Amino acid sequence: MLEVNFNKSLGHFTLNSSFKADKGVLGILGSSGCGKSMTLKCIAGLYKPDKGMIKLNDRVLYCSDFKINIPSRNRNIGYVFQNYALFPHLTVQKNIAYGVKHLEKNERLAKVGEMIERMQLKGLENNYPSQLSGGQQQRTALARTLIRQPELLLLDEPFSALDTHIKYLLEKELVSIIKDNFDGIVLLVTHNIEEAYRICDNIMVIDQGQNLQYGKKEEIIHSPANVSTARITGCKNFLDVTVLEELEHEVVLKAKDLVFKAEKRNIPYSRNMVAGVRAHHLRLSSTGDYGGSSFVCDIVEKIEGVFSTTVIVNCMGCTFQVEVAKAACPHLLGCGGKKIKLHIPPHQVFLMKRET
Amino acid sequence: MGDINLFPLYLSFRVAITATIFSFFIGLPIAYFLSRGKGKLLDFIDTLTNLPVVLPPTVLGYYLLVLLGRQSPIGIFLESNFNIMIVFTPTGAVIASAVVAIPYLIKSSKTAFLEVNEDYLNAARLLGRNEFNIFCTVIVPIAWRGIAAGITMSFVRALGDFGTTLMVSGSIPNKTMTMPIAIYDALQAGNKIMANLLVLIMTGVAVVVLFIINMLERKMKRG
Numbered sequence: 001m002l003e004v005n006f007n008k009s010l011g012h013f014t015l016n017s018s019f020k021a022d023k024g025v026l027g028i029l030g031s032s033g034c035g036k037s038m039t040l041k042c043i044a045g046l047y048k049p050d051k052g053m054i055k056l057n058d059r060v061l062y063c064s065d066f067k068i069n070i071p072s073r074n075r076n077i078g079y080v081f082q083n084y085a086l087f088p089h090l091t092v093q094k095n096i097a098y099g100v101k102h103l104e105k106n107e108r109l110a111k112v113g114e115m116i117e118r119m120q121l122k123g124l125e126n127n128y129p130s131q132l133s134g135g136q137q138q139r140t141a142l143a144r145t146l147i148r149q150p151e152l153l154l155l156d157e158p159f160s161a162l163d164t165h166i167k168y169l170l171e172k173e174l175v176s177i178i179k180d181n182f183d184g185i186v187l188l189v190t191h192n193i194e195e196a197y198r199i200c201d202n203i204m205v206i207d208q209g210q211n212l213q214y215g216k217k218e219e220i221i222h223s224p225a226n227v228s229t230a231r232i233t234g235c236k237n238f239l240d241v242t243v244l245e246e247l248e249h250e251v252v253l254k255a256k257d258l259v260f261k262a263e264k265r266n267i268p269y270s271r272n273m274v275a276g277v278r279a280h281h282l283r284l285s286s287t288g289d290y291g292g293s294s295f296v297c298d299i300v301e302k303i304e305g306v307f308s309t310t311v312i313v314n315c316m317g318c319t320f321q322v323e324v325a326k327a328a329c330p331h332l333l334g335c336g337g338k339k340i341k342l343h344i345p346p347h348q349v350f351l352m353k354r355e356t
Numbered sequence: 357m358g359d360i361n362l363f364p365l366y367l368s369f370r371v372a373i374t375a376t377i378f379s380f381f382i383g384l385p386i387a388y389f390l391s392r393g394k395g396k397l398l399d400f401i402d403t404l405t406n407l408p409v410v411l412p413p414t415v416l417g418y419y420l421l422v423l424l425g426r427q428s429p430i431g432i433f434l435e436s437n438f439n440i441m442i443v444f445t446p447t448g449a450v451i452a453s454a455v456v457a458i459p460y461l462i463k464s465s466k467t468a469f470l471e472v473n474e475d476y477l478n479a480a481r482l483l484g485r486n487e488f489n490i491f492c493t494v495i496v497p498i499a500w501r502g503i504a505a506g507i508t509m510s511f512v513r514a515l516g517d518f519g520t521t522l523m524v525s526g527s528i529p530n531k532t533m534t535m536p537i538a539i540y541d542a543l544q545a546g547n548k549i550m551a552n553l554l555v556l557i558m559t560g561v562a563v564v565v566l567f568i569i570n571m572l573e574r575k576m577k578r579g
Contacts, residue, residue, distance in 0.1 A: 046478050072481040079482045085475035089497045098493075099483030148483065 002152055002185050006052025006062070008042060015039065015209040017052075025178070025186040027200030027217070029193060029232060035209040036189045040154045043187070044079050045072035057151055078150035082157045084141035086129035092116070092140050093125040099148045111147060118181065119143040134166050135173060142174070146181055153178070155188040159195065175199055193234050197221070205229045223265060223350045227274055230352065236279045236321040240354065243271055250346055256317035261293060262349035274352045279323040283343035284311060297342040315342050360550055363530050364538035365557065371446060371534060372515035375454035376461075379510050382454075383461040384503070388491065390462070391469035409459045417523020420452060424524075448525035449532055453517040457510035464509060468502020469495060505572045512565045516558065 005018040015035040019026075030036045041047045043054055045061065048069060054062040056077070061070050086095050097112045116122055119139040129137060138158070145153065158174065159167045175198075178186060190196050196203050197217050204214040207228045213220055224230035227238060239255040246252075246269060250261045253275055262275060285294075297315035304310075304326075311322045320342060390402050408416055424442045425431050434440040442448045472495050480490045496503065518536040525532040527541060535554050542550040 041478075044478075044482055046481065071486075072478075073484045073486060075482070077482060079479065081475045081479060083475070085473065085479040087476060087479075087494060087498075098480070098485075102484070144479075144483065 001055075001057060002043075002187075003053070003055040004039075004043060006042060006049035006054060006064075008038065008047065008049045010038075013209055015042075016211065017042070017206075018211060019204055019214055021185050021187065021202075023183065023185055024201040025188055025199055027196035027203040028187060028189045028206060029191070029196045029203055030206035031191055031232060034206050036191075036206050037156055039206070040079070040156055040187060040189055043152070044077050044154060045070065045075050076148070076151050078145035078148065078153040080138075080141050080145055080153070080155045080158050083161055084129075084137050084158075086132075086137060086140055086144070088129055091126050091128055092121055092132070092136075095129065095140055096121075096143045096147060099144060115143045115147045119177070134162060135170055138170050138174065139177070142177055142181075151184050153182055153184060153186045155186065157189055157191070160191070171195065171199065193232070205232050207232060223267075224276065224352065226352050227276070227355055230276045230350070234278070235276045237277045237282070239275045239318055241273055241275045241351075243269055243273060243351075251351070253349075253351075258295065258316040258318050260295070260344050260349070261346040262351060263347040265350070267351065269351070270353070272354050274354050275349055276352060277320075277344060277349045279310065279321045280308075281345055281348035282320060282322040283345070284313070284322055284324060284340055285343065286340045293346055294341045294343045297340060299340065313340075313342055360553065361530070364533050364535045364554065367446065367449075367533065368515055368535035371449045371453055371521075372457075372511055374450045375457055375514040376507060376511045378450065378454045379458040379461045379514075380507060383458045383506075383510070384465055387462045387465035387506075388469060388495070391466045405462050406459050408455050413456070413517070413519025414523055416455065417452065417520040420448075420455065420520065420524050424448070424451065443524060444526045444528065444532060446525065446532055449521045449534060452520040452524040453514035456517045456520050457514040460513055461503075461506040461510040464506030465499070465503045468499035468506075471502070472498050501572045501575055505569045508565050508568050508572075512562055515561060 002021040004020070007014060007016045009015075013035070015038050017035075017039045028036045028039060038047065042049050043061075049062060049064070051064045052062070053060070053064070056075070060066070060068050061075055062068060087098065090098065093112060093116065096115055097108060100108050100111060103111065116125060119142065121136065121139055121143065124132065124136060129140070132140065155174075159171055162170060188196065188199055200217055202215065203217045203220045205212040205220065205224075205228075212229045212232075213225045220229065221233055224233060224235065230238070239253075239258075241253040241255045244252040244254050244259070246264065249264050251264050251269065253260055253262055253273075255275065295315050297313040297320070299311060300314050300319070301312040302309055303312070307326060309324050309326055311324055313320050313322060322342070386401070386405060390398055390405075421443065422428060423430060426435060426441065426443060431442065434442065440447070442451060476494055476498065477490055480494050485493065516536055517534075518540070521532075521534055522537055527533045527537045529541075533541065535558060539551050539554045539558075542548075542554065
């Protein structure tokens with residue numbers, strides 16, 4: 001169990017971090033400069049918070065009240081850096097052995113040998129990091145960290161410097177290595193919601209140094225608690241709405257001239273709110289009708305991606321971004337100005353407090 | 357007059373090597389602290405370490421005389437307690453050339469230290485090593501080419517120093533007369549053979565050292 005509650009100021013920027021994490025992978029999601037890396041560095045002891053407390057499995061690592069600040073080297077925390085930070089002047093074997101120098105020689109060599117075997121690095125013992133592929137570098141970095149049997153593993157954007165095709169492979173490999181070799185708490189810092197969703201069990205969203213939301217990944221995607229969380233998790237459509245009526249299962253919303261419905265959820269409703277709906281949940285159709293939640297709209301613009309097309313439509317004064325699979329809707333391509341229908345599924349619409 | 361006395365050659369190398377060793381042990385920790393920290397005090401020290409490069413050698417020599425001369429507190433202390441005199445001795449020559457040489461070592465090592473990626477240090481910290489250990493096992497091995505370039509550069513500077521050494525240790529033949537001073541002296545006395553020989557040696561050393569530094573820097577860039 002990791003318990004974190006601290007704040008740290010850096011110029012005009014203040015980082016407030018407060019959360020608990022249990023065994024499993026917790027993703028820390030945020031845009032660059034939001035303080036997610038700083039959070040990891042404070043937990044690792046590379047930066048000192050101004051105030052607060054950090055506790056790992058009943059061991060206090062940092063406490064401003066009792067002036068406790070255990071140095072990084074004694075925290076028993078594993079850290080995988082963005083570019084792995086393998087020592088360029090040491091071979092694979094010596095890199096892995098670097099953290100277990102305190103062991104007696106035979107035991108050390110045996111442990112390193114076992115780790116090399118387990119990480120499929122056999123035959124590469126005497127290579128230098130510059131001679132390794134990305135996957136081999138990642139495995140060496142994990143071996144170097146896991147050989148110390150850390151209680152907590154911190155992953156600081158491990159894939160952000162990689163090409164897309166190799167990123168996928170390394171991600172899969174990382175997940176399986178961690179599953180097989182590490183039974184503790186893992187924190188993964190990333191700015192990529194897809195990556196966080198694939199790897200993590202729980203997600204914490206950070207923006208401008210503040211924790212915005214923390215919960216199961218499905219819950220974060222399904223019902224973001226505020227506009228920033230929705231934006232960081234990839235939501236494109238936001239509407240200022242007036243809540244006209246609260247029914248038993250639905251609420252009736254009005255944005256400009258558009259009146260539509262949203263599923264009723266367990267949140268406090270007020271008159272003026274923001275409604276969000278993700279681009280891939282909206283449907284466009286020229287023929288079909290989805291009942292009461294379909295509206296006539298005009299196509300404003302189309303942006304073609306590799307696998308999907310983003311269509312920007314105007315629906316009674318409101319602008320929506322709709323993501324359409326290319327193959328699914330060939331009839332939409334090349335039909336500028338044509339009248340079609342926009343379907344807004346009520347159970348995919350979430351309401352958030354209006355931020356001032 | 358065509359006598360060839362190779363004592364200056366011997367003395368110069370002895371003085372330069374000793375001065376380089378001193379600048380290494382004093383300069384390397386300074387370079388490390390300058391590369392690690394930030395702040396007004398460190399900026400001030402940084403400026404101070406560069407002063408010997410900018411100041412005229414005579415001015416530098418004058419300061420050393422004031423600081424270490426027989427009338428200065430340090431000079432009186434050393435003379436009365438240990439019977440050590442600095443002015444007009446080879447020790448003075450070592451100190452003078454070390455002061456001239458040390459900025460080059462600090463500058464080159466500092467640059468090399470700064471180029472060591474902070475992540476390597478953080479990784480080492482989390483792998484259980486303390487700062488001194490990290491300095492020896494990570495920083496120096498990664499930055500060694502820059503340090504080596506600094507050592508060679510400070511060696512040539514120490515070897516070639518004229519003005520400051522002359523001010524502090526004078527030009528006593530067979531006692532404190534180093535090569536650069538001997539060249540001047542030989543020219544004054546009209547001993548062309550001696551002057552030519554010493555000039556040739558100095559030039560040879562300079563060329564070799566420049567070659568080494570170039571090689572190190574090229575390799576450093578390649579990584």
